[in-house]
Amino acid sequence: MTFLNAAASPVPQLVFERSAGYWETVWRRFLRDKVALGAALVVLFLLVLAILGPWLAPMDPYQSAMLKRLKPIGFEGHPFGTDELGRDMLSRLMVGARLSLFMGITPVVCAFVIGSLIGITAGYIGGWVNSVMMRTIDVFYAFPSVLLAIALSGALGAGITNSLISLTIVFIPPLARVAESVTTQIRGRDFVEAARASGASAFTIVRVHVLGNVLGPIFVYATSLIAVSMILASGLSFLGLGVKPPEPEWGLMLNTLRTAIYTQPWIAALPGVMIFITSIAFNLLADGLRSAMEIKQ
Amino acid sequence: MTLAHDDRDDRAQPMLSVRGLVKHFPLKKDLLGRGAGVVRAVDGVSFDVFQGETLGVVGESGCGKSTTARLLMQLIAHDQGELVFDGQTVGSKSLPLKDYRRQAQMVFQDSYASLNPRLTMEDSIAFAPMVHGLPEREAVERARDLLDRVGLSPQRFAERYPHELSGGQRQRVNIARALALQSRLIILDEAVSALDKSVEAQVLNLLLDLKEALGLTYIFISHDLNVVRYMSDRVMVMYLGQVVEVGDSETLFKHAAHPYTQALLSSIPTMDPDRRTETPPLAGDPPNPINPPSGCRFHTRCVHAQPICSEKMPVLAPASHGQQVACWMHVAGAAHTAAPAGPGRVPNQEAVA
Amino acid sequence: MLGYLLRRLIYSLPIMLGVALVCFALVHLAPGDPLVSILPPDASADLQAQLLELYGFNRSYPEQFVSWVWRALQGDLGTSIASNRPVASEVMTAVGNTLRLAMLATFIGFVLGSFFGFVAGYFQNSWLDKLASLTSVLGVSVPHYWLGMVMVIVFSSILMWLPPGGAGPGGSSQWVWDWEHVKHMLLPAITMSVIPMGIIARTVRALVADILAQEFIVGLRAKGLTNLGIFWHVVKNAAPTALAVMGLQLGYLLGGSILIETVFSWPGTGFLLNSAIFQRDLPLLQGTILVLAMFFVVLNLIVDVIQTLLDPRIARA
Numbered sequence: 001m002t003f004l005n006a007a008a009s010p011v012p013q014l015v016f017e018r019s020a021g022y023w024e025t026v027w028r029r030f031l032r033d034k035v036a037l038g039a040a041l042v043v044l045f046l047l048v049l050a051i052l053g054p055w056l057a058p059m060d061p062y063q064s065a066m067l068k069r070l071k072p073i074g075f076e077g078h079p080f081g082t083d084e085l086g087r088d089m090l091s092r093l094m095v096g097a098r099l100s101l102f103m104g105i106t107p108v109v110c111a112f113v114i115g116s117l118i119g120i121t122a123g124y125i126g127g128w129v130n131s132v133m134m135r136t137i138d139v140f141y142a143f144p145s146v147l148l149a150i151a152l153s154g155a156l157g158a159g160i161t162n163s164l165i166s167l168t169i170v171f172i173p174p175l176a177r178v179a180e181s182v183t184t185q186i187r188g189r190d191f192v193e194a195a196r197a198s199g200a201s202a203f204t205i206v207r208v209h210v211l212g213n214v215l216g217p218i219f220v221y222a223t224s225l226i227a228v229s230m231i232l233a234s235g236l237s238f239l240g241l242g243v244k245p246p247e248p249e250w251g252l253m254l255n256t257l258r259t260a261i262y263t264q265p266w267i268a269a270l271p272g273v274m275i276f277i278t279s280i281a282f283n284l285l286a287d288g289l290r291s292a293m294e295i296k297q
Numbered sequence: 298m299t300l301a302h303d304d305r306d307d308r309a310q311p312m313l314s315v316r317g318l319v320k321h322f323p324l325k326k327d328l329l330g331r332g333a334g335v336v337r338a339v340d341g342v343s344f345d346v347f348q349g350e351t352l353g354v355v356g357e358s359g360c361g362k363s364t365t366a367r368l369l370m371q372l373i374a375h376d377q378g379e380l381v382f383d384g385q386t387v388g389s390k391s392l393p394l395k396d397y398r399r400q401a402q403m404v405f406q407d408s409y410a411s412l413n414p415r416l417t418m419e420d421s422i423a424f425a426p427m428v429h430g431l432p433e434r435e436a437v438e439r440a441r442d443l444l445d446r447v448g449l450s451p452q453r454f455a456e457r458y459p460h461e462l463s464g465g466q467r468q469r470v471n472i473a474r475a476l477a478l479q480s481r482l483i484i485l486d487e488a489v490s491a492l493d494k495s496v497e498a499q500v501l502n503l504l505l506d507l508k509e510a511l512g513l514t515y516i517f518i519s520h521d522l523n524v525v526r527y528m529s530d531r532v533m534v535m536y537l538g539q540v541v542e543v544g545d546s547e548t549l550f551k552h553a554a555h556p557y558t559q560a561l562l563s564s565i566p567t568m569d570p571d572r573r574t575e576t577p578p579l580a581g582d583p584p585n586p587i588n589p590p591s592g593c594r595f596h597t598r599c600v601h602a603q604p605i606c607s608e609k610m611p612v613l614a615p616a617s618h619g620q621q622v623a624c625w626m627h628v629a630g631a632a633h634t635a636a637p638a639g640p641g642r643v644p645n646q647e648a649v650a
Numbered sequence: 651m652l653g654y655l656l657r658r659l660i661y662s663l664p665i666m667l668g669v670a671l672v673c674f675a676l677v678h679l680a681p682g683d684p685l686v687s688i689l690p691p692d693a694s695a696d697l698q699a700q701l702l703e704l705y706g707f708n709r710s711y712p713e714q715f716v717s718w719v720w721r722a723l724q725g726d727l728g729t730s731i732a733s734n735r736p737v738a739s740e741v742m743t744a745v746g747n748t749l750r751l752a753m754l755a756t757f758i759g760f761v762l763g764s765f766f767g768f769v770a771g772y773f774q775n776s777w778l779d780k781l782a783s784l785t786s787v788l789g790v791s792v793p794h795y796w797l798g799m800v801m802v803i804v805f806s807s808i809l810m811w812l813p814p815g816g817a818g819p820g821g822s823s824q825w826v827w828d829w830e831h832v833k834h835m836l837l838p839a840i841t842m843s844v845i846p847m848g849i850i851a852r853t854v855r856a857l858v859a860d861i862l863a864q865e866f867i868v869g870l871r872a873k874g875l876t877n878l879g880i881f882w883h884v885v886k887n888a889a890p891t892a893l894a895v896m897g898l899q900l901g902y903l904l905g906g907s908i909l910i911e912t913v914f915s916w917p918g919t920g921f922l923l924n925s926a927i928f929q930r931d932l933p934l935l936q937g938t939i940l941v942l943a944m945f946f947v948v949l950n951l952i953v954d955v956i957q958t959l960l961d962p963r964i965a966r967a
Contacts, residue, residue: 151673155679194405198477200424201428254795262807265807268803272800
């Protein structure tokens, strides 16, 4: 009965290529998803626009010309017309990408860091520490996000910094919750028990074993929040609570152009189209990422 | 920090002494305060493990084997009791927890869940030595050595991920990991239960080879009596959080003293027509660890139960062939018709719990 | 079961207290003089002191908080600084208007969303699925206030079918369910329904796909159950979660209606919130946020309870 022999029977030495790590597999899967790829390209384009906008724009987005107010699309020298102060729409839209994207992405990034910190700590330590932390988070979670954002903005006052702060606070609870949930799941797995059994400190275990397994799902959830954040940030500017004039920002532009919907409706609608496109692209990107990461190997 | 440590190798003294281990898990109370009870997972367990032996631990699901294993590893804290390793109390100044953890390691049942899916095999094995101060290069070298020792060629397996290995191969890696700190005591908690039979046989033989080569001591927990018999020198039988019988392996299998052990053994399926079981070995309902029966916990299912059994809990006492049994039928002078004759008073009778 | 419900109820109490605390803190975070909106800049110190006393702004924060909560429990949310009317009645009228709008929007969103979700889930990976999924992604991604503007452009400005805003004759306080009033509701409701539609469509698609993939469906087919029967089974299994999501969406719409109400000048809580912020009307702001948040908490509770009743497995968890 040969199977009772201890060692595996000797195998001829074959050459094995280095096996793919987790992220490599995710990357390859992502590349096969055409929709997600398309969305990623759009996002890339928008990011380039955000960074290089001021240099690529044909005209000065702040330059007003009262004689050329609200000229239609296709007007000479202004392919997308002019706004209510005579400024070139195309330039304002291009430069607006910078602020709009910044206001959308930054709060999510900050909330990702803070929320993960809170959630992972609560999830790993467990017990009453977890309960206290999560209950506090639940109080903020008890507000509908739009309401909280507006209330915070209203309380702190208009302006970019205040909006960033209020949006970050709005996004911390959902991210903390997801972080806590995922960490608690990983915490219960045998390999974490084995790591504890080896005498490692909690910090080492979190660094080596927990983070690698937990940051992925939290990150994917965070990307799905970017589109919401963008819409909310622009919404705040739309209400007059976010970016202040004369900065070009798509939500603010929608606000100032509102009166023009009867005279130049399509120009008034343009900034919203940009927000819409950006939002779709980020949502599809987030979806693609989620599919690429979810399938169990 | 060097990893070599004292090997007292004192045959007269047990390597690990467990006394009076108790662990109760509280149940969630509902709002009106009802249902506030405890699960008496481990309720007064005492035993010794001797250098170089394999102590098998058997029992049904829920008898407390896995909880005991985790208590021995101090992955959960015990409520009462004492753990003494090589004559020193675990967790005391002379033997802090981190040092104890170098000496005792565990292999879990689920080979996949026991490995971090994001780490390569060599990284998983090298983790513990690095935690204890070994520089990375040496730790990785040791990991590769260990892979080789458990029968996995390092060139093929060191940089692989858990999902690329089979169950048996993963379990070998887990064994390698348990050996990474040069521990002397390895606890195997159902380590082969999830493997296919042929693979199981290979892994068991690997364990035996390693034990001999490295001078290890094993605590082998399993529900599979045949495997336990094959592997163990001594066997301990647990029921509802307590030890009911402990003794030399072959003796126990041939001359089981406790009715529960006898029932367990008779339930082993066999192809031998002369050893057919005709009556079900165990009567009554399976036990409830929240509200265990009074007195001897097995009395509700025991065919030999008598009034004394429901009144007083028996303690481990010597039985006829050298094992220790917790049963009134083997206590001289006990108020049980099957008990051997003896002095009227039996010392150290424990009151009903 | 009863124990679970009782526990859930008691657990909401500290949350509600926390919510009240956050409301109070939010508003008092605001820098600046709380009386700036009604006090002329050259008012005498005496007048200032009198008004501070009247509104209680001169007391310590804990005192203000406790007295505010105490009175709120009795239905008194203070008086609006700007309009001098009791906050409670203003908020309640506004809540009524927003509720009407939100319920219609949720209903539309739920019906359309479920439809798209079912189609997508049943015909997984076909072009129908892709189309329905696309619709739901669009629904979730659209900036709803912009969509409102577009709706106004198309239906009011160009086609002139529906009015661009307001709540009809009688303003906010006299609502009647006739065409004169309902026609003001249609555009905002449809605009508001888009996001819940998207979310419900996604949820239902995932649910349906999940359920159809389960083995008990194969068992049912093997027993000879017709397609209609299977459909009914799917509905029964998907219903609890779908309804829960719908309930939650209603809650979000209640709290998040401000943007749409601004576009359509709909006299609801969002509109009230807007004016309270810009007029720095602290009592009104506090009261409105509190009422909206409480609605949301209670709604969540009801959704939880109903879900537990429909799916007993949750209580045992």
